[in-house]
Amino acid sequence: MKPAPFVLHRPRTLADALELLDSRENARVLAGGQSLMPMLNMRLASPDHLIDLNRIDELGFIREEGDEVVVGAMTRQRDVEYSDVVASRLPLMREAILQVGHRQTRNRGTIGGSLCHLDPSAEMPTVMMAFDAVLLLQSRRGARTVEMGSFAEGMMTTALQPDEMLTQIRMRPWDPAHGASFVEFARRHGDFAVASAAAMIELDPSLRVSRASLTLGGVAATPLRLRDAERALIGRRGDEGFTKVAQYADECDALDDPAFPSWYRRRLAVTLLARAIDRAYRRAAARAVKA
Amino acid sequence: MTTSSESNALSLTLDVNGKACEATVEPRTTLADCLRNELHLTGTHLGCEHGVCGACTVLVDGRTARSCLMLAAQAEGCRVTTIEGLSGEGELEPLQQAFWDRHGLQCGFCTPGVLMTLTELLRDEPNANEDAIRLALSGHLCRCTGYQNIVAAALSAVECIRRRP
Known part of the structure; x- marks a missing residue:
């Protein structure tokens, strides 16, 4: 080896x-x-x-620019884990990063590396899909921006051309009162997840869902935004119909392999999505009640 | 252009356990292989060679890293600490003594990596509780399945460090 x-x-x-x-x-x-x-x-x-790329200092940073947070592609996963900006403005990313590998791998692993590798079960691509992150791809020819949804073309396949490099990722934080949750199922902590679910929820003054982002990881070849489920969640409060909304996860085209057949992944996805929605809602509601 | 391209032998000077060490390696040589085969520091063990088992864990600038997932060339300019660098003048560190006292090892293959991770953890969190210890150890495989005693040894080291004047 x-x-x-x-x-x-x-x-x-x-x-x-x-x-x-x-x-x-x-x-x-x-x-x-x-x-x-x-x-x-x-x-x-x-x-x-x-x-x-490890000697190029200019690619490692986390900074706030206007109403966006910009992360350099070579930012270590560990630095995301300990970043105050991430903790306060991107709670979904903060919860997800703790589930990426182990401390020994987060010390060196980078955000850009994870996005370009694009393993279906990786946490960071799922987070970027949840945020509709915008990626900056640079080459000697110039630069272009690509939304995460177009960047993730297929199983471990990105929109990067052979001469292009991912250099930074831009995310737009949600309202500070939003609730976020990232849950995954892995056979052992730190292992590749079989499936994961990310939820972000904003509430109106009557505690009804006014904005939602729901994403599945590890279920399909690329992270999957569930736009129909998001629409179905709008206007709901408490846990009315949350389980029904989670059923949308059962309709996706799930990966199939001998260890985890597609029906199993879909059932896992439904459970994880319900859990993520529930936690994100509770967190948003707790903030609203406190305010 | 401020870039160096190397296809053949690389002459490296690495800071390992506080000493400047010279090694000539191929660009593809991992840090683990360089430590073991060139510098003869065989305390760093190689298990899976793809970053899963944790046996080859060393400290790079004070932070744990899988030395099978780093090229030796990438360690240039970094401070590398291996298991050989843990105890100073033949005295065991509290952590090592705790492993001795609590039978925290059986075959000892995973032990060097485990000790490097716990060195980082107890430095960052001197009052680490059992949950934090188990979480840090989740990046290591022990085929003797001696996890209970490894956790007990780590907790005992925490206690020993706390009592130290």
Whole structure:
């Protein structure tokens, strides 16, 4: 289990990294290495050129810009875990990050790396889908922005062109009074989740749902926004009909494999979604009552 | 361009356990293999080589990292601490002594990685409770299934550190 030989590049600036990515054939960028390094070790990936991004300081940051929070692609998962900005403005991301791998992998794993690897069960892509995050893709040719919904094209497949690199992610925090919940089911803590559900809910003064974001992870090939379920949730209060709304998860086209057949994933999705909606609602309601 | 491209041998100077160490490795050499095969620090064990078992955990700039998921070249400019760097002058650290006293190891294969994780945890959270310890240990596999004694040893180390003057 050793990587196949490659040429290692260690640029110090983004411009240099993009130049390398543009000029080298069969090149891969190495972010935190918590997914790509296992793939190299198992020779599931064998690039001729490996471009290590770990010396590029400009790609690691979390900052508030107007009504958005911008996260650099090389921001470590650990830094998200301990960020006050994330804790106060993006509670969904904060709850999800604690379920990403283990502290030993979060110390090095990055947000951008997780998004580009796009494992169906990964937490960060699900969070980005829940926020309708906007991703900045840069290449030597220029830059373009892509919404998470278009970025996630299929199973571990993104909209990135071979010469492009994800450099930052923009999220628009919800109203401070909203409730958020990220729940997942994994056979052991820190393992790849079989399925996960993310919910964000805003309430009107009469505690009825006025805005909702519902997303499933690990169920389909890419994170799945349940727009119909979101619409069905609007106007509801207490737990009236929450279970019925969660049934929307049963209609999705779920992944199928011998360990977790699609009917099982769908049932898991329904349960997790109901749980996520319930928790997000309770959190929003608790804030409303306190206010 | 301020980039270096290496395809053959790389001459690295690594800061390992406070000492500057020279090693010549291929770019594809992982930090774990460099520590074991070039620097002969065989206390860092390799189990799964894909980041799951936790045996190869070391500290990089004071934070735990899987050394099988890092290239040796990436450790340049970082402070690397391995199990060999834990005790100073032959005296066992409280954590190591606690493992001895509480039978926190059987075959010992997972132990170096476990100790590195607990070193980080007890430094960041000197009053870590059992839940925090179990959560930190969830990144390690022990095939002897000696988890109860590992947790007991960690709790005993917390107590020992608390009583220390």
